[in-house]
Amino acid sequence: MKKIYADSISQAKSYYDGSTDVIHDLSHSERVIDNAKDIAGHLDYKDLDFLELCIYWHDAARAQGVDKGHEEAGAILAHDDLLNRGADEELAKRVYEAIRFHKSSDKPNTIEGKIIRDADKLEIYSPVRWQKCLQAGWNDYYLKELQLTIGNMPKYPGVFTYEYTKQLYKKRLKEFQNFLESVKSKLG
Numbered sequence: 001m002k003k004i005y006a007d008s009i010s011q012a013k014s015y016y017d018g019s020t021d022v023i024h025d026l027s028h029s030e031r032v033i034d035n036a037k038d039i040a041g042h043l044d045y046k047d048l049d050f051l052e053l054c055i056y057w058h059d060a061a062r063a064q065g066v067d068k069g070h071e072e073a074g075a076i077l078a079h080d081d082l083l084n085r086g087a088d089e090e091l092a093k094r095v096y097e098a099i100r101f102h103k104s105s106d107k108p109n110t111i112e113g114k115i116i117r118d119a120d121k122l123e124i125y126s127p128v129r130w131q132k133c134l135q136a137g138w139n140d141y142y143l144k145e146l147q148l149t150i151g152n153m154p155k156y157p158g159v160f161t162y163e164y165t166k167q168l169y170k171k172r173l174k175e176f177q178n179f180l181e182s183v184k185s186k187l188g
Contacts, residue, residue: 008082023142024059032116047112054095060078061077097110118161122165125149125172127178150180157169
């Protein structure tokens with residue numbers, strides 16, 4: 001099973017090669033993994049390898065240019081990749097279910113889906129994410145994403161499934177606001 005996971009993760013990572021979207025690049029998935037491990041630890045959830053597998057796939061379709069419906073598209077990519085590697089349908093379906101509902105308006109139906117969605121939405125307020133946009137050079141897409149992020153701040157506490165994630169969000173929100181203030185002061 002470890003080989004199937006490792007090979008599938010390697011395939012998922014390859015989808016990010018050449019992507020110019022610094023918001024949804026491989027490092028985004030790695031920050032989501034860090035968030036998920038933190039949340040999982042608080043919930044005493046143990047299958048971290050499974051979470052990692054799912055998270056590397058969660059934005060793979062987006063890295064390939066799929067915007068609308070990238071959640072479902074990524075879930076299908078992961079499902080099919082696992083079956084092609086000899087995984088059973090049960091595992092492939094579990095991965096599919098964990099990935100396909102990670103929009104903020106979605107209601108995941110598995111613990112893994114809830115952890116992944118919370119971890120992914122928490123990452124939106126990571127100063128690292130926005131610093132990468134600055135370094136890449138702001139464009140209309142990044143500015144639109146930033147405006148959306150700022151506009152969604154009031155609703156986000158209600159988006160998270162777990163109280164612990166809501167606590168993490170408060171901390172992350174302060175870091176994000178400090179980042180915005182530092183950028184504002186640099187720009188004058």
